[in-house]
Amino acid sequence: MKKTPLYDAHLKLHARMVSFHDYLMPIQYDTITNEHHCVRKKAGLFDISHMGRFEVSGNMALPFIQYIITNDAAKLADKQVQYTPICNEQGGILDDILVYKWHQKHFTLVGNCSNREKDLAWLQKQAAAYQPIEIRDLTDGTSLIALQGPLSLDILEDTFKGKFGHLKRFSFDDFLWDGIRITISRTGYTGEEGFEIFADTTSVTKLWDLLLDNNKQDGLAPVGLGARDTLRLEAGLLLYGNEMNETITPLETTIGWTVKFGKDSFIGKESLLRQKAQGVDRKLAGFEMIDRGIPRQGYPVLQENEIIGNVTSGSFSPTMNANIGLGLIKSQYAHPGERLQIQIRGNNYNARVVKTPFYQREIRQ
Numbered sequence: 001m002k003k004t005p006l007y008d009a010h011l012k013l014h015a016r017m018v019s020f021h022d023y024l025m026p027i028q029y030d031t032i033t034n035e036h037h038c039v040r041k042k043a044g045l046f047d048i049s050h051m052g053r054f055e056v057s058g059n060m061a062l063p064f065i066q067y068i069i070t071n072d073a074a075k076l077a078d079k080q081v082q083y084t085p086i087c088n089e090q091g092g093i094l095d096d097i098l099v100y101k102w103h104q105k106h107f108t109l110v111g112n113c114s115n116r117e118k119d120l121a122w123l124q125k126q127a128a129a130y131q132p133i134e135i136r137d138l139t140d141g142t143s144l145i146a147l148q149g150p151l152s153l154d155i156l157e158d159t160f161k162g163k164f165g166h167l168k169r170f171s172f173d174d175f176l177w178d179g180i181r182i183t184i185s186r187t188g189y190t191g192e193e194g195f196e197i198f199a200d201t202t203s204v205t206k207l208w209d210l211l212l213d214n215n216k217q218d219g220l221a222p223v224g225l226g227a228r229d230t231l232r233l234e235a236g237l238l239l240y241g242n243e244m245n246e247t248i249t250p251l252e253t254t255i256g257w258t259v260k261f262g263k264d265s266f267i268g269k270e271s272l273l274r275q276k277a278q279g280v281d282r283k284l285a286g287f288e289m290i291d292r293g294i295p296r297q298g299y300p301v302l303q304e305n306e307i308i309g310n311v312t313s314g315s316f317s318p319t320m321n322a323n324i325g326l327g328l329i330k331s332q333y334a335h336p337g338e339r340l341q342i343q344i345r346g347n348n349y350n351a352r353v354v355k356t357p358f359y360q361r362e363i364r365q
Helices: 007-012 032-041 059-066 113-127 152-160 202-219 225-234 269-280
Strands: 014-020 023-028 043-045 052-057 080-087 095-101 106-113 136-137 142-148 172-179 180-185 194-200 283-287 299-305 306-317 322-330 339-344 345-354
Touching: 007 202, 023 225, 023 306, 032 043, 032 225, 052 059, 052 113, 059 095, 059 106, 059 113, 080 225, 095 113, 106 113, 113 136, 142 152, 152 194, 152 202, 194 202, 202 269, 225 306, 283 339, 306 339, 322 339
Parallel strands: none
Antiparallel strands: 014 023, 043 142, 052 106, 052 136, 080 095, 095 106, 142 194, 172 180, 180 194, 283 322, 283 345, 299 306, 299 339, 306 322, 339 345
């Protein structure tokens, strides 16, 4: 099993560790519900060093990025971030990533840990037509932590004795901390105000401890993967392997907006154009349970005893005090107000389609 550089720090905090895509990761330190509320009301600190990180550099970096993603990186200013899928030729989602543009010859890509080897092989294969270009796997030599919650900006400024309000959503910059170079981006996957901090593996434990020790009185607490999942679900954010895989296209999910058909050729464009013209047969939809029962991934979704799809993610929502889920279902039923049934252990429970995100707050700029 792989361990992040913060493994020992998690043990000191009495984290419950679990296997997560070949990594030993903290699932929780306190209860998942308490950690969830901590992020929504105050702030939480996450270890996300398991996520894949790649550097793409060279004269052909921008044309290469444009070809492998569905979104339009040409619209990015320097030190801006963009969310996008990477698709195969059939339009299926290979991964969903963040693209960090340093300048047009230098990018950093952050993807899901489960896809690290697959992503690297795909990037290297596609790069053959875009030389000169260099692709480096940065994952093992760097660490990544996320500071999320309404107090995150105040905590960041108090800890580093500086101002970070100039960092707008989906932007980033380099900073010096204790003589060490760190990169801070105003990004996150919880639906809250937040930042993600890149640091080298030798200094991340010191950074982690500093943030927690200096801000316990303000309510900052470590948060595990359990609450990270309920937070992202409430915010309507998709999880690779649940809402996305190589057989599901962006147009069938809620991230169709990331497909920019107006730009030049990109991998999967022709297939996605055909699907757009024909219309999608299935669509990702959010739903809320009417009857008592918690939906889980893989549970059948029915309409008048006919199976019309499956639950992709489901959980109790601590913020909404309701049982919620996402499901990939026949598109004619994916409209707010539609009544459905979720089959839970052989019994059908009533639910209704609702708009997503389930929870949304105004992000402070």
